[in-house]
Amino acid sequence: xxxxxEQTGPDAEIYDFAPRPKxxxxxxxxxxxxxxxxxxxxxxxxxxxxxxxxxxxxxxVEQAAEFAxxxxxxxxxxxxxxxxxxxxxxxxxxxxxxxxxxxxRVEVRGADLLPADxxxxxxxxxxxTLPLDGMVLQSVVYDEIGRHVRSLGADLIFATPYSHDxxxxxxxxxxxAEDAERLLDAGELVAVFPEGFKGLGxxxxxxxxxxxxxxxxxxxxxxxxxxxxxxxxxxGSEEIYPILGKxxxxxxxxxxxxxxxxxxxxxxxxxxxxxxxSKWIIEIGTPIPTDQxxxxxxxxxxxxxxxxDQVRETIQQTLHALLVRRPxxx
Numbered sequence: 566x567x568x569x570x571e572q573t574g575p576d577a578e579i580y581d582f583a584p585r586p587k588x589x590x591x592x593x594x595x596x597x598x599x600x601x602x603x604x605x606x607x608x609x610x611x612x613x614x615x616x617x618x619x620x621x622x623x624x625x626v627e628q629a630a631e632f633a634x635x636x637x638x639x640x641x642x643x644x645x646x647x648x649x650x651x652x653x654x655x656x657x658x659x660x661x662x663x664x665x666x667x668x669x670r671v672e673v674r675g676a677d678l679l680p681a682d683x684x685x686x687x688x689x690x691x692x693x694t695l696p697l698d699g700m701v702l703q704s705v706v707y708d709e710i711g712r713h714v715r716s717l718g719a720d721l722i723f724a725t726p727y728s729h730d731x732x733x734x735x736x737x738x739x740x741x742a743e744d745a746e747r748l749l750d751a752g753e754l755v756a757v758f759p760e761g762f763k764g765l766g767x768x769x770x771x772x773x774x775x776x777x778x779x780x781x782x783x784x785x786x787x788x789x790x791x792x793x794x795x796x797x798x799x800x801g802s803e804e805i806y807p808i809l810g811k812x813x814x815x816x817x818x819x820x821x822x823x824x825x826x827x828x829x830x831x832x833x834x835x836x837x838x839x840x841x842x843s844k845w846i847i848e849i850g851t852p853i854p855t856d857q858x859x860x861x862x863x864x865x866x867x868x869x870x871x872x873x874d875q876v877r878e879t880i881q882q883t884l885h886a887l888l889v890r891r892p893x894x895x
Contacts, residue, residue: 621666625659632656646715646744647733653713657735658704665704668842669801675849676709678795684749685852686787687714687756688876689797690775690884691764694806694825696722697840698799702756703736705847715748716756717741717783721822742782749790756797757783759877766811766823772803773884781873784855788863788872793852796876798883801845804894806830843894846887850879 632655643649665671679685687706691698696718703714717740723729738744740757748755758764759778767776787794808825816824830837853876862868 622663649734671845684792691758691760693802745786762822769807781869785863796850804843805840
């Protein structure tokens with residue numbers, strides 16, 4: 566019988582008659598099974614997301630999976646409010662970043678006005694049905710100056726099981742004067758959205774019209790701590806879930822401050838929860854100093870009202886200017 570001809574050239578590799586080595590038995594790492602399962606699941610998710618956000622989101626998901634593996638054993642540090650800086654930096658912000666950069670295409674103006682160190686109170690308008698503006702603000706501030714934002718959140722956030730844990734881990738704490746002052750005294754960047762649910766849940770016909778700023782509790786906290794107030798104006802958040810109407814009966818039944826009716830929710834089911842890809846602009850205003858006001862004036866209603874009104878008018882005028890100049894919603 567003739568011998569097999571020797572194969573040469575680029576196709577030679579397909580004629581491989583050598584016996585295949587037997588695979589070695591895999592080690593029994595049953596302790597790693599949860600992490601491996603999580604890692605595989607996140608990798609499959611990353612593959613599906615790759616078509617939209619590309620390598621950036623894939624890398625974020627991979628990093629989240631590795632972080633989950635590292636957290637299976639051992640304790641991890643948090644502060645007195647439950648803030649987990651490692652989780653925020655390695656998981657939360659990387660997963661949020663593609664949404665900020667590629668979906669909302671956020672443009673930040675005046676980032677040089679953000680304090681590089683020391684405490685400050687960031688005061689922003691609030692809109693969008695869901696508090697995505699607070700999450701976006703956290704992301705852009707960290708990317709611009711490398712500092713974490715400690716947001717003050719409403720009671721509802723901490724009454725909801727899963728959002729409670731996530732909010733605490735990522736730096737949000739209850740919106741009360743005591744917590745705000747403790748954070749400011751510790752030198753943190755504290756963000757507050759004085760409109761609250763009135764701003765989040767306003768109708769689309771009232772977009773970019775600031776609601777009442779409460780009683781100025783945030784100003785009192787800044788005056789007591791003698792820290793600057795940084796006005797922040799956000800354009801684009803009103804269009805992600807435009808509220809055309811509300812269902813008050815459903816809101817009362819579910820224990821919610823409002824039940825929104827948008828062009829997509831609840832008509833399209835879970836798909837209605839996908840925010841519209843509006844173009845965002847975030848403008849950082851000139852800090853308003855409070856160190857020229859005596860700390861004792863924090864209890865003076867007239868002083869607090871005047872500063873509150875100054876902050877509100879600054880944000881409102883900036884919103885009007887941004888709306889006039891922006892080329893379009895998307």
